Amino acid sequence: xxxxxxxxxxxxxxxxxxxxxxxxxxxxxxxxxxxxxxxxxxxxxxxxxxxxxxxxxxxxxxxxxxxxxxxxxxxxxxxxxxxxxxxxxxxxxxxxxxxxxxxxxxxxxxxxxxxxxxxxxxxxxxxxxxxxxxxxxxxxxxxxxxxxxxxxxxxxxxxxxxxxxxxxxxxxxxxxxxxxxxxxxxxxxxxxxxxxxxxxxxxxxxxxxxxxxxxxxxxxxxxxxxxxxxxxxxxxxxxxxxxxxxxxxxxxxxxxxxxxxxxxxxxxxxxxxxxxxxxxxxxxxxxxxxxxxxxxxxxxx
Amino acid sequence: xxxxxxxxxxxxxxxxxxxxxxxxxxxxxxxxxxxxxxxxxxxxxxxxxxxxxxxxxxxxxxxxxxxxxxxxxxxxxxxxxxxxxxxxxxxxxxxxxxxxxxxxxxxxxxxxxxxxxxxxxxxxxxxxxxxxxxxxxxxxxxxxxxxxxxxxxxxxxxxxxxxxxxxxxxxxxxxxxxxxxxxxxxxxxxxxxxxxxxxxxxxxxxxxxxxxxxxxxxxxxxxxxxxxxxxxxxxxxxxxxxxxxx
Numbered sequence: 001x002x003x004x005x006x007x008x009x010x011x012x013x014x015x016x017x018x019x020x021x022x023x024x025x026x027x028x029x030x031x032x033x034x035x036x037x038x039x040x041x042x043x044x045x046x047x048x049x050x051x052x053x054x055x056x057x058x059x060x061x062x063x064x065x066x067x068x069x070x071x072x073x074x075x076x077x078x079x080x081x082x083x084x085x086x087x088x089x090x091x092x093x094x095x096x097x098x099x100x101x102x103x104x105x106x107x108x109x110x111x112x113x114x115x116x117x118x119x120x121x122x123x124x125x126x127x128x129x130x131x132x133x134x135x136x137x138x139x140x141x142x143x144x145x146x147x148x149x150x151x152x153x154x155x156x157x158x159x160x161x162x163x164x165x166x167x168x169x170x171x172x173x174x175x176x177x178x179x180x181x182x183x184x185x186x187x188x189x190x191x192x193x194x195x196x197x198x199x200x201x202x203x204x205x206x207x208x209x210x211x212x213x214x215x216x217x218x219x220x221x222x223x224x225x226x227x228x229x230x231x232x233x234x235x236x237x238x239x240x241x242x243x244x245x246x247x248x249x250x251x252x253x254x255x256x257x258x259x260x261x262x263x264x265x266x267x268x269x270x271x272x273x274x275x276x277x278x279x280x281x282x283x284x285x286x287x288x289x290x291x292x293x294x295x296x297x298x299x300x301x
Numbered sequence: 302x303x304x305x306x307x308x309x310x311x312x313x314x315x316x317x318x319x320x321x322x323x324x325x326x327x328x329x330x331x332x333x334x335x336x337x338x339x340x341x342x343x344x345x346x347x348x349x350x351x352x353x354x355x356x357x358x359x360x361x362x363x364x365x366x367x368x369x370x371x372x373x374x375x376x377x378x379x380x381x382x383x384x385x386x387x388x389x390x391x392x393x394x395x396x397x398x399x400x401x402x403x404x405x406x407x408x409x410x411x412x413x414x415x416x417x418x419x420x421x422x423x424x425x426x427x428x429x430x431x432x433x434x435x436x437x438x439x440x441x442x443x444x445x446x447x448x449x450x451x452x453x454x455x456x457x458x459x460x461x462x463x464x465x466x467x468x469x470x471x472x473x474x475x476x477x478x479x480x481x482x483x484x485x486x487x488x489x490x491x492x493x494x495x496x497x498x499x500x501x502x503x504x505x506x507x508x509x510x511x512x513x514x515x516x517x518x519x520x521x522x523x524x525x526x527x528x529x530x531x532x533x534x535x536x537x538x539x540x541x542x543x544x545x546x547x
Contacts, residue, residue, distance in 0.1 A: 053513070075495040079498040080497035082498075084501075104496070104535035104539070105496040105497070105533070105534075107535075109501075111453075112453060112465075113452070113453050114502060115502025115532075115533040117447040134495070136515055185494065185515075187491060187492050187493045187494040187536070188494055275537075276532075277538045278538075280539070
């Protein structure tokens, strides 16, 4: 029987570790290190402009990483820069940072070769972000207004066990997950890959201590980078305790259950799915309600 | 299946025979096939390019295992009808290669059936041509399709990788895919996650990306109906391979 268990939520991974950095964020530290040792020659992420818009951006050296946004759970469309960075700027070792939807697009580009010819060979590192649903700029404004009563200019955000904390220069605002979920993009409400499967490293924006965040290591490449960083003294690694994994599991299972409800409702209402996907939601509905099925088809996920 | 040992012409010739055919198109799909470079050499160890109007000197179409057909079918043009009839007779499987053959491509902009101007004539993709439809098993999107897609597709055909080939079967049945389809099938149905992959895949930059709402925006004037945007969209069909590097 299908259950929302750890396997379902996290997918396959090598290790679950806590990463402590000195001054940069975990993602910036990893990217900086990868720049320094030549693993990557560019990185695609997001940046926030003065009016609070989040845009996709390319960093061509480690100094430009300072401009990368620390706001998670916002839609940003990093993949629009893939072809440009490969064909126009001729980067050969590209790192990409983003949540599961971004990585699904990259994985599809690489696996099938549709759309961008060199995506298979020019992407050197995939840094996923565990996501509880992305909002638009307007959505973010509204959820902050609903929680705080007035607008703040958030410069970073992270998760705690029940809330998302938005930090501006002056203060912090806590938005509970239910409020955030109300404003989440509809497409995100059908996502079953919250923990970014199919990447090298999944960063979990759950604050454990100051400058310490969990990371899910999924590939040999990811493991090697983190080991080299530890050896170079850039980061301190320690094994994640069961309580940390449990906290992440609770957050994910909460959001996942909402998402599953939405999918089942969509199937029950017989709302259309798109062509070529062989009625993915209907299939999920059938599998979810069957006894004896243990693993969902990867294509449905 | 396209490979039948009992029908081999020579007992020692185990190579699979491919043919490339050209209807109404720019031949870019055959050029994309050549753009595979060293990967093409790998492919040619296993398969034989038995017929191509551009790449071989043969004028007679031999019996083929797979016929890759590029270009749209021109209605009322006898040569196309005869060629398709012959391909249907001699090939086991027909693959609609590229935008024109699969979804109409730039030929969707034609305006009627008035010779002699090509832009005035009427074209349909071969996936809509009834008398060959049962042999058109797969459609490959793109204008032109990426060489790496063609390589992956040929390898999947040889290895009978059904998981890989399945979406291309759906595409052959759908016969239409353009930027409007992406908007209709993904954005309008509330499935778009705003990743921007469609915008990156578009060969003409018709699929723009609205950064304010983080959703694709179509400039239909320059869309050539190649189907790349819909095919590459993570929501249209899904795979979750683990990190993959060359």
